Amino acid sequence: MAEIDRKGAQVKFPPPLIFVSFMALAYWMGSFYPITFSSPEWLKFIAAFLMVMGFAILLHILFIFKRQQTAIEPWQPTSVIISHGYYRYSRNPIYLIFCLYPIGLGCMLGSLWLIVSLVPACIAVYLIAIKAEERYLHQKFPQEYGEYCLRVRRWL
Template sequence: MKGFPDLPPLWLLLFMGLAWLLARFLPLVSGVDPLMQRLGVLLACVGVLFVFWAALWFWKKKTTIEPHHTPGTLIVEGPYRLSRNPIYLGMVLILSGQVLWLGALSPAFLIPLILAVLTVRFAVPEERALLEAFGEEGQAYLKATRRWL
């Protein structure tokens, strides 16, 4: 896909659109449960907060947030103590919240799929970039902190 901006938020939007389409036209099992919808909204809100909390650290450290760019600083504080990919984790929480809110089974299959896309297209290449940019310090961080949780 030459010319396609390969950015995680665009992938999230794509998956959210697919979730809506699946819930609307191929729900498999559906049922709106107000408790599940509230849980979905809560999960999505936690995901949004996680994304912003993690993004704030890029601003604090004055380094690029764009994937596929060489990192200027190794961030190991804040949410990066819990996960090497808190922004992507937040995106998975947002999609998971939407799936609960939609109340259909079919979109649930998208959750492991977005995890795979974010891992292969972004997390693994970023880990290689961290190793190249920060050597032993990067290796220590990768060893000490889980990819997801």
């Protein structure tokens, strides 16, 4: 158990950078092969609002992790399973928040590439981070995390 605690989930690449990398690639692709659309002002407003709300929720989740005295970084050891608040609805609310940004920016800039970048970003986050996190949490908290997985879906 001490080895598991020391190593954490061993996620090697920060998940936010996965989303940012795919968004940058999408933006670059859009400069060569633009696939644009015209967004009405109300859609741009909703997109901006969701991005700001996502950031506020992310700060709240950071506060929850601090209050529970556990690491939010997936490469650090976890001391407790958080299963209340946002975690009652999703095992990965932080990654769901990250999904708001390619959608929001895509709507604001009228870039289908940015919106589509969400799909490979989610796949990469699953392969790089979520699988490792779930394996780690199942090893460290077998019964508690197993029961939690039965109650709460991975995404929504």
